[in-house]
Amino acid sequence: MGPRNCIGMRFALQAIKLVIVEILQSFSFVTCKETEVPLELLDKVAIAPKKPNKLKLVPRSEAPSQD
Ligand code: HEM
Structure with missing residues (x-):
């Protein structure tokens, strides 16, 4: 919040989401x-x-098959 908040917040949140996607795509x-x-x-x-x-x-x- 405020005029001095993190300039990289959106970039960092996007990167974190991509890491989660990568983990979910690779592991069960x-x-x-x-x-x-x-x-x-x-x-x-x-x-x-x-x-x-x-x-x-x-x-x-x-991973064991899901079907
Ligand atoms: C998970 C990643 C990150 C976290 C948790 C984080 C956290 C923070 C926090 C807590 C502040 C202080 C905000 C305040 O005083 O109200 C800050 C400021 C700042 N952050 Fe980040 N940050 C992250 C990623 C980044 C990235 C990727 C960049 C640049 C590409 C960046 C650039 C900056 C800059 C330049 C400031 C100073 C803004 C100012 O004082 O005007 N941060 N960050």
Whole structure:
């Protein structure tokens, strides 16, 4: 905010989005042995897992097929 805010903000946000796209195109999120299945949620207003929901990223070529 204001007249002296970051001049590179839009560029930086664009670059961050491209990094996220690159990660999502290259890796799949899969369950691992620490992943709680079924997931238990907090009994509160916010939807959040009781314990951290652990997933791992595997290269798409090695990921189990989704079909
Ligand atoms: C994730 C990346 C970046 C973060 C988190 C960031 C953060 C910030 C912050 C917190 C400020 C101070 C703003 C204020 O005083 O209100 C700032 C200023 C500035 N940033 Fe960034 N910045 C990023 C990327 C960039 C990039 C890529 C460029 C240039 C291409 C850049 C150029 C500048 C300049 C020149 C200022 C000084 C603006 C002024 O004082 O008039 N920043 N940045």
